[in-house]
Amino acid sequence: MSLKRIIAASVLALTSFTAQAEEQTVRIATEGAYAPWNFSAPNGTLQGFEMDLAKVLCERMSVRCEIVAQNWDGIIPALTARKYDAIMAAVSVTPKRQEVIAFSKPYAAGINGFAVLADSPLANMPGTGESYSLDTQETAAKARIAEMAKVMKGTATGVQGSTTASTFMDTYFNGVVNLKEYKSTEEHNFDLMNGRLDAVLANATVLAAALEKPDMKGAKLSGPLFSGGVFGVIAVGLRKEDAELKAKFDAAITSAVADGTVRDLSMKWFKVDVSPRS
Amino acid sequence: MIDTSFLASSLATLVKGIPLTVQLSMISVSVGAILAFGLALMRVSGNAALDLSARAYIFVYRGTPLLVQIYIIYYGLSQFPALRHSFAWPYLREAYWCAVIALALNTAAYSAEIIRGGILSVNAGQVEAARACGMSQALMFRRIVLPQALRHMLPAYGNEVILMIKSTALASTITLMDVTGIAAKLVSESYRPIEVFTMAGAIYLLLTFIASHGFSLFEHAVTPDRRQPAPHRPAEPPETLQHG
Numbered sequence: 001m002s003l004k005r006i007i008a009a010s011v012l013a014l015t016s017f018t019a020q021a022e023e024q025t026v027r028i029a030t031e032g033a034y035a036p037w038n039f040s041a042p043n044g045t046l047q048g049f050e051m052d053l054a055k056v057l058c059e060r061m062s063v064r065c066e067i068v069a070q071n072w073d074g075i076i077p078a079l080t081a082r083k084y085d086a087i088m089a090a091v092s093v094t095p096k097r098q099e100v101i102a103f104s105k106p107y108a109a110g111i112n113g114f115a116v117l118a119d120s121p122l123a124n125m126p127g128t129g130e131s132y133s134l135d136t137q138e139t140a141a142k143a144r145i146a147e148m149a150k151v152m153k154g155t156a157t158g159v160q161g162s163t164t165a166s167t168f169m170d171t172y173f174n175g176v177v178n179l180k181e182y183k184s185t186e187e188h189n190f191d192l193m194n195g196r197l198d199a200v201l202a203n204a205t206v207l208a209a210a211l212e213k214p215d216m217k218g219a220k221l222s223g224p225l226f227s228g229g230v231f232g233v234i235a236v237g238l239r240k241e242d243a244e245l246k247a248k249f250d251a252a253i254t255s256a257v258a259d260g261t262v263r264d265l266s267m268k269w270f271k272v273d274v275s276p277r278s
Numbered sequence: 279m280i281d282t283s284f285l286a287s288s289l290a291t292l293v294k295g296i297p298l299t300v301q302l303s304m305i306s307v308s309v310g311a312i313l314a315f316g317l318a319l320m321r322v323s324g325n326a327a328l329d330l331s332a333r334a335y336i337f338v339y340r341g342t343p344l345l346v347q348i349y350i351i352y353y354g355l356s357q358f359p360a361l362r363h364s365f366a367w368p369y370l371r372e373a374y375w376c377a378v379i380a381l382a383l384n385t386a387a388y389s390a391e392i393i394r395g396g397i398l399s400v401n402a403g404q405v406e407a408a409r410a411c412g413m414s415q416a417l418m419f420r421r422i423v424l425p426q427a428l429r430h431m432l433p434a435y436g437n438e439v440i441l442m443i444k445s446t447a448l449a450s451t452i453t454l455m456d457v458t459g460i461a462a463k464l465v466s467e468s469y470r471p472i473e474v475f476t477m478a479g480a481i482y483l484l485l486t487f488i489a490s491h492g493f494s495l496f497e498h499a500v501t502p503d504r505r506q507p508a509p510h511r512p513a514e515p516p517e518t519l520q521h522g
């Protein structure tokens with residue numbers, strides 16, 4: 001072994017040692033208002049698919065994790081400002097976000113759909129019950145969107161601001177609907193139920209969970225479900241410089257996806273499998 | 279570090295929110311001023327029932343956060359089906375009117391106390407003198423009390439208007455795209471909070487500067503008595519000026 005190698009190895013050992021000392025506790029931020037991905041339970045604790053998954057990943061990375069709640073609209077700036085080390089809040093991987101932060105390997109796929117009131121003219125939009133990937137079935141999806149645009153013209157549609165849902169509306173329904181942006185999905189669901197909105201677009205798993213609650217009685221999914229494209233995949237958000245932490249998350253996620261843990265948790269919380277394919 | 283072209287482009291986008299911010303401020307301040315005047319009269323009326331109801335209103339609106347009031351009006355009221363089927367729903371359905379109502383009701387409570395303070399600051403001797411001259415209550419109020427009350431309350435009222443301009447930022451929490459609403463959207467698209475919020479702050483600074491400057495001009499105009507008299511200079515024949 002040459003001297004150079006010994007020095008390199010000892011430097012590596014030293015840095016990984018200090019890094020390990022720093023990463024004893026990994027602070028993970030979540031929104032806490034995006035059931036069933038992450039939400040505040042009536043007893044005040046944070047629960048959901050991502051909270052269970054975080055527990056699994058932290059065990060596999062053998063680090064201690066601390067979960068903190070943070071409003072959605074400041075969740076990425078606060079990561080870069082070092083308020084915490086990772087985000088698990090159903091963050092979709094988008095090119096714009098990748099300019100600012102790094103992402104781990106995906107742990108879920110993003111599937112979105114519209115919810116409307118069952119007695120509204122939008123109740124049975126074209127494509128209800130179908131599912132389109134914006135990656136592989138873009139032409140068919142666009143044809144459906146064109147049909148939906150005729151029915152939805154001029155209606156008020158709500159999305160959570162700065163999400164892939166708002167990007168989707170800006171891309172495919174620009175100028176067609178009167179788009180309103182909300183701070184959380186709970187707020188736009190309120191306005192759907194009281195009649196201020198004609199439709200909302202959100203993650204299908206979140207909508208499905210909300211629709212089961214008594215306060216959303218009379219609302220239903222309408223039109224096809226969309227995945228891929230702007231909705232992309234969901235991964236842990238990390239700072240670009242924390243390559244080591246990213247490597248740990250990648251390894252833990254790969255193993256949790258491979259052994260079916262992610263699928264099991266997904267079935268438990270969503271009743272559908274949202275685990276990333278391949 | 280600071281990207282000037284990004285600053286310029288975000289400023290250009292933020293400027294589009296100014297009309298809404300100005301509208302919200304102007305409508306809520308004007309409606310609030312009318313309500314406040316009524317409340318202040320109730321407070322000084324000497325009628326116990328009127329005084330007490332005005333006191334209760336002011337207590338509630340000054341004692342709770344404006345954000346909570348906005349949420350109650352926007353999300354709270356819409357929970358009542360009876361209200362959703364009433365004549366008011368076409369207005370309450372719109373986030374714009376909910377924001378105007380919340381802001382106006384809020385500023386009415388604060389301004390009422392400012393106006394009451396102004397009315398009470400008028401010298402009691404003048405009121406007695408007006409009565410002794412045989413002025414009716416209304417005439418005395420219009421000629422003696424109100425002009426002086428206005429001058430006394432202007433600095434405090436100017437403060438309140440500036441606070442209201444800044445409070446309109448809360449309208450962005452109920453989907454309105456005012457300067458703050460647009461700023462929040464820009465930040466979420468660019469993840470550059472420092473540049474965007476600095477520009478948004480500069481816009482509010484400009485708006486409040488215009489408002490405070492307007493108030494000081496108005497104050498100057500209505501208080502000639504407080505100005506220093508111009509020093510007396512005897513007129514000189516123009517020829518003497520040419521010597522110099």
